[in-house]
Amino acid sequence: MSNTACPEPLRIAGIQQDSIVDGPGIRYVIFTQGCPHHCPGCHNPQTHDPKGGREADVHRILSQIAANPLASGVTFSGGEPFWQAEALVLVAEEVKKLGKHLMIYTGYLYEQLADSGEPGVRRLLELADLLVDGPFVMEKRDLTLPYRGSSNQRVIDLLKTREQGEMVLYRSGYDALSF
Helix, strand or coil: CCCCCCCCCCEEEEEEEEECCCCCCCEEEEEECCCCCCCCCCCCHHHCCCCCCEECCHHHHHHHHHHCCCCCEEEEECCCHHHHHHHHHHHHHHHHHCCCEEEEECCCCHHHHHCCCCHHHHHHHHHCCEEEECCCCHHHECCCCCCCCECCCEEEEHHHHHHHCCCCECCCCCCHHHC
16 A cells, blocks of 8 residues: 655645535545556546655644634545555544544555555544545446446445444435534
8 A cells, every 4th residue: 555655744736625526515635646556537647646746734734624614524535545644644633633524535445455454554444434445447437426436436434334343335415514
C-alpha cells in the first residue's frame, strides 16, 4: 500500500471545501497525490505522479475543516489515499475528534487493506466510516451509481462492518447527519 517513492509529509493534488458528490452530505475533500493504479479513464490522472501536487499544511487543513459549519464530513480521495496512510492518520484522528464523518476512496480492495500489516493502513480503516474500494473499470462505468464510477466498486459501511464482524455494504438514503 505505501510506497517509498511517495514523499512525506502529506502531498496533495488539491482540496474541495464544499463537495456534494464525494460522499453523503456536504464534504471537505482532500485529493491526495500519487497513485499506483493508473486506471484507464481515471478522472484524476494528474494525481498519479507521487512527486506532483504540493506539500500540505495539515494544520491549515484541520483549521479549515473545523471552521466549516456546513461540512458534515471529510473525504480522502486521490490519487490513492492509502499510499500515504501514515500521513493521513493524523488528519483522520483530528477529523473524528471534530465529530465529522470520514469517507475514503481507494483502488485497493477492502480485503487487501484489512489484511495489510501496515499500521497506518489498519488505523485509517479503524477511523473511516465509509470506504469506496476497487479500481475504476471503464467497461463497468455507470454514472447512476452513488459515490462511485464503475459497478465493480463497492461502498462499504465500515461502522456496521466493525459492529457485525462481516462486510456490510452501504445503503444509500442514510441520513448523512446521523453518522
